[in-house]
Amino acid sequence: MVLLFVSLAMFGNYYVYDSLWPVVDLMRTQLDFSYQQIGWLSTAYNIAALMVLLAGGYIIDRWGTQRAIVVFALICLMAAVLTVISSRFEVILAGRFLLGIGAEPLIVAATTVLAKWFKGRELSFAFGINLSISRLGTASADWSPNFAGGLYATWHDPLWLATGVACVSVTAAILYWVAEKRATGRFQLATPSATEKLDVKSLYKFSASYWYIVALCVVFYATIFPFRTFAIDYFQQAHGVTREAAGLLSSMLPVAAIILTPLFGIWVDKVGRRSLFMAVGTLIMLPLFLAVTYLPAGPLVQLTIPFIGSEPVPLTLLIVIFMLGTVFSLIPAVMWPSVAYIVDGARLGSAYAMMTLCQQIGWAVVPLAIGILNDRNAAGPLNPGGYAPGMWVYTGLVALGLYFSFKLWQTERGPNGHGLDGKTMHLGS
Numbered sequence: 001m002v003l004l005f006v007s008l009a010m011f012g013n014y015y016v017y018d019s020l021w022p023v024v025d026l027m028r029t030q031l032d033f034s035y036q037q038i039g040w041l042s043t044a045y046n047i048a049a050l051m052v053l054l055a056g057g058y059i060i061d062r063w064g065t066q067r068a069i070v071v072f073a074l075i076c077l078m079a080a081v082l083t084v085i086s087s088r089f090e091v092i093l094a095g096r097f098l099l100g101i102g103a104e105p106l107i108v109a110a111t112t113v114l115a116k117w118f119k120g121r122e123l124s125f126a127f128g129i130n131l132s133i134s135r136l137g138t139a140s141a142d143w144s145p146n147f148a149g150g151l152y153a154t155w156h157d158p159l160w161l162a163t164g165v166a167c168v169s170v171t172a173a174i175l176y177w178v179a180e181k182r183a184t185g186r187f188q189l190a191t192p193s194a195t196e197k198l199d200v201k202s203l204y205k206f207s208a209s210y211w212y213i214v215a216l217c218v219v220f221y222a223t224i225f226p227f228r229t230f231a232i233d234y235f236q237q238a239h240g241v242t243r244e245a246a247g248l249l250s251s252m253l254p255v256a257a258i259i260l261t262p263l264f265g266i267w268v269d270k271v272g273r274r275s276l277f278m279a280v281g282t283l284i285m286l287p288l289f290l291a292v293t294y295l296p297a298g299p300l301v302q303l304t305i306p307f308i309g310s311e312p313v314p315l316t317l318l319i320v321i322f323m324l325g326t327v328f329s330l331i332p333a334v335m336w337p338s339v340a341y342i343v344d345g346a347r348l349g350s351a352y353a354m355m356t357l358c359q360q361i362g363w364a365v366v367p368l369a370i371g372i373l374n375d376r377n378a379a380g381p382l383n384p385g386g387y388a389p390g391m392w393v394y395t396g397l398v399a400l401g402l403y404f405s406f407k408l409w410q411t412e413r414g415p416n417g418h419g420l421d422g423k424t425m426h427l428g429s
């Protein structure tokens with residue numbers, strides 16, 4: 001029950017975050033927002049998250065996970081309301097900032113709960129379930145133009161729906177509190193160690209391999225999340241597909257991740273070669289953004305997601321997005337657990353906190369840069385070529401990722417390796 005309720009709280013959290021992307025075109029036409037302003041709505045979340053992550057797990061440790069999760073879910077609900085109640089850009093921006101304050105610590109608190117309940121038992125499986133249910137929130141937001149198409153006459157109605165989903169998140173958080181309270185004393189729970197706290201003093205001791213993984217993490221998420229920010233609008237404007245079809249296409253990323261991430265996890269656990277998998281994933285990703293930009297769209301094919309919708313989409317887009325979804329499953333499935341293999345247990349919290357902090361910095365900068373580039377190049381249905389510079393930025397970032405993953409692979413094959421290129425691995429102390 002704890003896993004279910006915490007995952008439902010995460011479902012709401014991911015839904016609210018991603019609910020903005022299907023209304024980008026409406027915000028541009030009805031509120032006259034520029035792409036740069038849309039970029040700011042993404043960046044504001046990361047700036048807030050950076051500030052909260054710097055405070056570390058202090059609040060969670062002090063309040064306990066029960067109170068912390070309810071409070072963070074309530075902050076997400078207030079953020080959802082603030083994002084929708086006014087047409088003023090500053091108010092919507094404040095809503096996205098508040099969301100960053102609530103959402104990222106909620107993710108940290110949820111991770112702490114899982115560690116508390118499942119450490120020494122089925123922790124990886126519990127993480128997998130939790131991440132899949134969270135990504136279902138992302139997919140549902142992408143599907144909302146299909147199952148709630150009637151709301152898409154205005155930019156605000158879909159965001160009121162997101163506010164309703166945030167209420168589900170708060171309810172789930174309260175139910176988790178009740179469930180854990182009732183279970184206290186009946187189960188022996190682990191006390192999570194310094195999980196997710198940032199211990200700055202110990203950072204200089206991390207190996208080169210760790211920093212290559214962090215660098216890959218930065219460029220990977222600085223590519224994939226900003227691409228998702230603009231993807232639905234980009235498919236509509238540059239490829240002329242409907243919002244419904246664009247939503248289905250965009251949802252291929254989280255849908256692939258829901259299905260493939262656990263499968264890749266099992267595969268990699270079996271065969272090892274983690275650094276090679278990361279390099280191969282990055283290599284597959286390299287041509288994809290240029291492919292959507294320059295390849296012919298190809299014939300229309302029917303994309304059907306059972307119970308959600310069925311829309312005609314260009315074949316080239318479908319193939320590219322499916323490949324991107326595969327990479328979105330492979331790299332996180334290999335990258336995050338790899339850290340646990342090369343950093344010893346006592347410093348794992350700091351290692352993950354540092355990685356998440358760096359992730360936010362890259363993820364903060366790129367949407368803004370893409371927004372500015374789209375505006376400067378007058379990107380739109382009359383000038384689809386205006387989106388190309390942004391696509392080159394993504395490609396440049398992936399090329400950097402390829403360099404980092406190659407360096408990681410090279411290091412791991414040498415005398416300073418930790419066995420990430422080997423077949424079998426043992427977890428650090």
Ligand SMILES: C[C@H](NC(=O)[C@@H](N)CCCCN)C(=O)O
Nearest residue numbers: 013014017018107221332356359
């Ligand atoms: C596991 C990883 N999670 C994150 O990167 C979080 N810090 C932010 C997720 C925000 C999604 N709305 C992932 O999702 O791959």
